[in-house]
Amino acid sequence: MSDTFxxxxxxxxxxxxxxxxxxxxxxxxxxxxAVVAGAITFLLAxxxxxxxxYRLTWESARATLGYLGYFLRELLKANLxxxxxxxxxxxxxEPAIVKVRTRLKNPVARLLLANSITLxxxxxxxxxxxxxxxxxxxxxxxxxPNVATAEIVADFEKFLEKMYD
Amino acid sequence: xxxxxxxxxxxxxxxxxxxxxxNRDILRMIVAFTVANTGVNIVLVAVxxxxxxxxxxxxxxxxxxxxxxRIIDPVPQALVLTAIVIGLGITALMLAYAYRLFRLRHSLDxxxxxxxxx
Amino acid sequence: xxALAILGVMxxxxxxxxxxxxxxxxxxMPDTYTRIQAGTKxxxxxxxxxxxxxxxxxxxxxxxxxxIALFLMFTNPLSSQVLARAAHRAGVPATKESKADALAEDxxxxx
Amino acid sequence: MSTLMQGLGLVIAxxxxxxxxxxxxxxxxxxxxxxxxxxxxxxSVLFVVLAAPDVAMTEAAIGSGLTTFLxxxxxxxxxxxxxx
Amino acid sequence: MIPKVLISxxxxxxxxxxxxxSVGYAPDTELNRTAAYYAANAESEVGAPNIxxxxxxxxxxxxxxxxxxxxxxxxxxxxxxxxQSGGPSGVSGADFLPSGELLTTGARMLVPLIVLFGAYVIMxxxxxxxxxxxxxxxxxxxxxxxxxxxxTRRFGHTAILRIESLSGSFYVxxxxxxxxxxxxxxxxxxxxxxxxxxxxxxxxIPLISVLIGLKVGAExxxxxxxxxxxxxx
Amino acid sequence: MTDTLLLPAAIAALALAAAFWRFLVGPRPVDRVVAFxxxxxxxxxxxxxxxxxxxxxIYLDVALVYALLSFLGVIVAARYLEGGEQ
Numbered sequence: 001m002s003d004t005f006x007x008x009x010x011x012x013x014x015x016x017x018x019x020x021x022x023x024x025x026x027x028x029x030x031x032x033x034a035v036v037a038g039a040i041t042f043l044l045a046x047x048x049x050x051x052x053x054y055r056l057t058w059e060s061a062r063a064t065l066g067y068l069g070y071f072l073r074e075l076l077k078a079n080l081x082x083x084x085x086x087x088x089x090x091x092x093x094e095p096a097i098v099k100v101r102t103r104l105k106n107p108v109a110r111l112l113l114a115n116s117i118t119l120x121x122x123x124x125x126x127x128x129x130x131x132x133x134x135x136x137x138x139x140x141x142x143x144x145p146n147v148a149t150a151e152i153v154a155d156f157e158k159f160l161e162k163m164y165d
Numbered sequence: 166x167x168x169x170x171x172x173x174x175x176x177x178x179x180x181x182x183x184x185x186x187x188n189r190d191i192l193r194m195i196v197a198f199t200v201a202n203t204g205v206n207i208v209l210v211a212v213x214x215x216x217x218x219x220x221x222x223x224x225x226x227x228x229x230x231x232x233x234x235r236i237i238d239p240v241p242q243a244l245v246l247t248a249i250v251i252g253l254g255i256t257a258l259m260l261a262y263a264y265r266l267f268r269l270r271h272s273l274d275x276x277x278x279x280x281x282x283x
Numbered sequence: 284x285x286a287l288a289i290l291g292v293m294x295x296x297x298x299x300x301x302x303x304x305x306x307x308x309x310x311x312m313p314d315t316y317t318r319i320q321a322g323t324k325x326x327x328x329x330x331x332x333x334x335x336x337x338x339x340x341x342x343x344x345x346x347x348x349x350x351i352a353l354f355l356m357f358t359n360p361l362s363s364q365v366l367a368r369a370a371h372r373a374g375v376p377a378t379k380e381s382k383a384d385a386l387a388e389d390x391x392x393x394x
Numbered sequence: 395m396s397t398l399m400q401g402l403g404l405v406i407a408x409x410x411x412x413x414x415x416x417x418x419x420x421x422x423x424x425x426x427x428x429x430x431x432x433x434x435x436x437x438s439v440l441f442v443v444l445a446a447p448d449v450a451m452t453e454a455a456i457g458s459g460l461t462t463f464l465x466x467x468x469x470x471x472x473x474x475x476x477x478x
Numbered sequence: 479m480i481p482k483v484l485i486s487x488x489x490x491x492x493x494x495x496x497x498x499x500s501v502g503y504a505p506d507t508e509l510n511r512t513a514a515y516y517a518a519n520a521e522s523e524v525g526a527p528n529i530x531x532x533x534x535x536x537x538x539x540x541x542x543x544x545x546x547x548x549x550x551x552x553x554x555x556x557x558x559x560x561x562q563s564g565g566p567s568g569v570s571g572a573d574f575l576p577s578g579e580l581l582t583t584g585a586r587m588l589v590p591l592i593v594l595f596g597a598y599v600i601m602x603x604x605x606x607x608x609x610x611x612x613x614x615x616x617x618x619x620x621x622x623x624x625x626x627x628x629x630t631r632r633f634g635h636t637a638i639l640r641i642e643s644l645s646g647s648f649y650v651x652x653x654x655x656x657x658x659x660x661x662x663x664x665x666x667x668x669x670x671x672x673x674x675x676x677x678x679x680x681x682x683i684p685l686i687s688v689l690i691g692l693k694v695g696a697e698x699x700x701x702x703x704x705x706x707x708x709x710x711x
Numbered sequence: 712m713t714d715t716l717l718l719p720a721a722i723a724a725l726a727l728a729a730a731f732w733r734f735l736v737g738p739r740p741v742d743r744v745v746a747f748x749x750x751x752x753x754x755x756x757x758x759x760x761x762x763x764x765x766x767x768x769i770y771l772d773v774a775l776v777y778a779l780l781s782f783l784g785v786i787v788a789a790r791y792l793e794g795g796e797q
Contacts, residue, residue: 200414462784
């Protein structure tokens with residue numbers, strides 16, 4: 001957040017959400033939106049947005065698309081596996097809370113990583129502290145941090161590293 | 166539809182009254198009060214509802230010319246809207262008093278407060 | 284009733300089925316943590332599919348439905364994480380089948 | 395008034411009554427507060443079915459949100475006081 | 479305690495009264511005269527498509543002023559009651575344990591969105607469901623989210639009080655201006671009605687909504703704060 | 712039109728019933744909070760269905776309030792229960 005564009009980023013994201021909410025591109029809507037977005041930028045200066053720390057390059061844009069596609073696929077897979085477990089009369093779960101490691105430093109990227117982990121097959125972030133993530137895993141194959149990291153975190157981290165600095 | 170909602174609201178009022186009269190814990194009495202409050206709101210909105218009509222907001226779905234034939238009664242809605250906001254204020258006030266009483270006696274049981282008993 | 288609307292109703296039905304799986308998961312799972320897992324994943328996808336189906340039936344509403352889906356995808360996992368963390372801190376036990384609890388081992392140094 | 399709205403209203407009304415009963419009869423105060431929040435939440439859906447979106451919005455923002463917070467704030471303070 | 483028998487008799491009587499009401503209830507098929515008047519004159523008199531907002535802000539605006547005053551009194555009384563209870567000073571305001579990193583980051587991202595949504599609800603109060611009260615409640619929820627994520631953080635009590643009193647005074651001033659220029663107290667005709675169905679239309683309704691929203695939000699925030707803070711000034 | 716939506720509505724009602732059962736039986740307060748979370752999300756589906764049935768997009772604003780604010784109730788309950796399940 002050392003970048004000087006932080007207020008501009010918050011302003012533009014807020015204005016974008018305003019336009020989406022109103023669903024109209026008229027002069028008075030834009031005028032009021034600019035006033036509201038300016039007030040939020042001024043009053044809540046310490047806040048973050050999706051763009052804080054985002055790299056504005058083509059590579060990161062490609063990574064964002066890849067991330068979205070991968071995420072949606074994983075979400076669908078997560079639900080299918082969950083449906084299988086729930087329909088199974090024997091309930092084949094063997095849960096464990098395992099430790100995994102992450103290299104990400106940017107808070108927004110870390111939050112996105114934790115959210116993605118929560119929405120992907122059988123995993124749920126419980127706690128995040130420093131470089132360690134504590135993940136509740138329904139089908140725990142291993143409790144070794146390195147193997148679990150490769151299994152749970154690595155794919156998302158690859159995309160997120162390119163998107164945020 | 167208005168019958169269902171009316172019945173639901175009445176049952177909520179009765180349940181809230183029962184809870185407020187029989188519980189001994191002050192916090193539980195306040196919870197029962199909020200339930201009864203919601204019940205009253207449901208009854209009021211249900212009285213304003215007319216079958217087959219829609220919300221009193223004019224847009225492309227409800228042209229101005231047909232408004233009087235298409236919308237439901239807006240007056241009870243305005244009434245309930247203010248009632249909900251005031252209800253939150255009352256709940257906050259009761260909770261503040263409950264906290265005050267707790268600090269005084271270190272208890273939330275209503276039978277410990279006997280000064281005003283007659 | 285055009286083809287798009289029929290597709291929309293089908294997508295909505297699929298979403299409702301996922302919601303039903305979520306409800307079933309909440310009903311059947313053995314302990315709090317697995318219930319949180321069932322409650323968060325399936326409800327998110329189920330509601331997103333419902334919203335997509337509604338957007339197919341009424342294409343004019345697309346932007347607002349998209350916003351609802353965005354907010355949901357952001358807030359729902361967050362609340363589940365906070366809930367799981369709170370459950371663990373309050374000492375809610377996991378099911379007997381669980382294998383390991385790395386967080387409980389590290390709890391001392393984390394505090 | 396279509397069958398869909400009728401059914402939706404009936405289901406929501408039944409669930410509301412169930413939650414209210416739980417709020418009155420349960421032993422634990424935490425459960426009672428949560429159930430009261432659920433009553434507000436379901437009542438808000440009922441308001442939408444009754445064609446009152448304004449009221450539904452107020453109830454959603456105030457009833458199931460702020461009221462629950464107030465209860466838990468006061469309960470947290472009381473718990474800390476009694477632990478001393 | 480009141481004896482159980484008495485309670486059951488009372489509840490049975492009430493239940494019987496409610497039952498007769500509910501069984502014999504037949505909904506009207508026509509709007510009554512007041513409602514029909516409101517429906518017919520919403521466009522020409524107040525220019526607000528949302529008739530409920532029209533009633534609250536304009537037709538029955540005086541009631542709303544009274545209601546906001548009641549809320550103000552409530553928040554003042556709560557602050558008074560809690561300040562007399564003489565809480566232990568020096569303890570930090572953390573009734574809850576410190577929050578984790580994820581909640582803090584999430585709150586920093588969500589608070590602007592919640593405030594933005596509150597502003598949307600307030601500004602569109604005359605077009606879509608919403609208005610000053612709902613928007614104010616949403617703004618207060620944003621304050622609460624910030625309180626939850628960082629329990630030790632303090633918000634400017636004086637700033638909230640200033641917002642509260644300033645918006646209240648402007649509210650009354652607009653009402654008086656309506657009396658002087660247009661048809662009566664809180665008449666929205668002091669500004670042109672504008673194009674029906676756009677954001678900056680319906681005369682003074684958006685302006686009054688903003689003032690109500692700020693006032694209600696400030697009052698709720700001050701209630702939340704008095705209940706949350708431990709040191710009682 | 713709205714009659715075809717009866718099938719998804721019925722399935723969503725099943726989901727509501729199952730989550731509501733979990734809310735009723737508990738056994739722990741945390742379980743009830745989990746069920747509460749699920750019920751708020753299912754309520755969004757109910758709101759979208761009623762918006763479709765009455766054909767008015769303004770009802771979606773209420774669903775937006777749910778999506779943005781309902782999780783606050785869950786968070787405040789979770790923060791309280793962190794200090795012990797009383």
